[in-house]
Amino acid sequence: MEQKLSRQVALITGASSGIGAGVAKAMAASGATVVLNYPVDATRPAAEAILADITAAGGKGMTCQADVSKEDEVVRMFKDVVSAYGTVDILVNNAGLQRDSAFTEMTLDQWNTVIGVNLTGQFLCAREAVREFLRRGMQPEKSRALGKIICMSSVHEIIPWAGHANYAASKGGIHMLMQTISQEFAPKKIRINAIGPGAIKTPINHAAWATPEAEAKLEELIPYGRVGVVEDIGAAAVWLASDDSDYVNGVTLFVDGGMTLFPGFSTNG
Numbered sequence: 588m589e590q591k592l593s594r595q596v597a598l599i600t601g602a603s604s605g606i607g608a609g610v611a612k613a614m615a616a617s618g619a620t621v622v623l624n625y626p627v628d629a630t631r632p633a634a635e636a637i638l639a640d641i642t643a644a645g646g647k648g649m650t651c652q653a654d655v656s657k658e659d660e661v662v663r664m665f666k667d668v669v670s671a672y673g674t675v676d677i678l679v680n681n682a683g684l685q686r687d688s689a690f691t692e693m694t695l696d697q698w699n700t701v702i703g704v705n706l707t708g709q710f711l712c713a714r715e716a717v718r719e720f721l722r723r724g725m726q727p728e729k730s731r732a733l734g735k736i737i738c739m740s741s742v743h744e745i746i747p748w749a750g751h752a753n754y755a756a757s758k759g760g761i762h763m764l765m766q767t768i769s770q771e772f773a774p775k776k777i778r779i780n781a782i783g784p785g786a787i788k789t790p791i792n793h794a795a796w797a798t799p800e801a802e803a804k805l806e807e808l809i810p811y812g813r814v815g816v817v818e819d820i821g822a823a824a825v826w827l828a829s830d831d832s833d834y835v836n837g838v839t840l841f842v843d844g845g846m847t848l849f850p851g852f853s854t855n856g
């Protein structure tokens with residue numbers, strides 16, 4: 588049976604752990620050839636281990652180093668992928684990090700690091716992906732779209748988050764970057780959307796679910812009553828990358844167990 592992402596190449600940034608690894612596994616299981624980006628040599632073994640899991644399960648792909656905040660590394664990564672596989676069909680702009688601080692203590696370095704990876708990194712990768720989609724042209728046997736970009740945002744693109752001004756600003760920025768380039772390139776049949784995860788169990792938020800007490804406190808923010816797992820995001824990403832969502836452009840799909848329903852108001856009047 589033809590799989591939903593057959594014959595398509597998906598580049599997933601920050602794929603050596605967490606949500607990126609989960610999305611890579613889900614896309615590979617749906618037939619995509621996956622490129623697992625990792626930032627520095629130290630994260631290469633983790634990326635290779637995820638790739639080994641994928642190939643053991645019958646999938647295919649490669650790993651590729653690039654710090655997404657560095658223009659020359661991003662340009663080189665896209666060249667490497669195109670020379671290995673001919674093109675890129677799907678970009679998952681997933682790489683991200685936090686450098687938390689009370690606002691009055693926040694250093695310029697903490698600000699620039701988060702904006703550099705979370706926002707500038709998405710700009711650089713999206714720009715190279717769009718250039719490649721336009722260069723390659725339509726291949727209707729693979730997809731009804733010229734290309735697909737999925738931006739990993741967060742519930743914090745709309746929920747303010749004290750102590751995380753840099754992170755929340757980066758995610759709010761992703762929302763307008765995503766919608767603006769979606770508006771610009773929908774006429775070229777490029778679909779650009781975002782996923783807004785709620786609380787998903789990954790290394791980025793380990794302290795928030797590491798103990799039963801912490802997890803129970805976190806669940807107070809989640810009407811659906813469970814903390815998310817990377818498979819929740821993987822399934823959403825496959826749908827957004829496939830022709831099943833062909834008429835979906837410029838939206839953020841919140842995958843958050845209802846966190847954006849503001850459950851604190853449910854017993855308030």
Ligand code: NAD
Nearest residue numbers: 601603604605606626654655682683741784786787789791
């Ligand atoms: P994670 O820490 O496991 O993954 C982040 C990945 O980004 C890592 O693999 C890391 O190596 C990579 N990375 C960091 N800097 C990089 C750089 N300069 N270049 C390339 N890769 C780089 O955390 P995660 O939870 O899997 O986060 C993935 C994305 O999901 C992030 O954008 C994060 O903001 C977003 N998100 C996560 C949650 C959650 O609850 N886990 C919620 C909302 C949004």
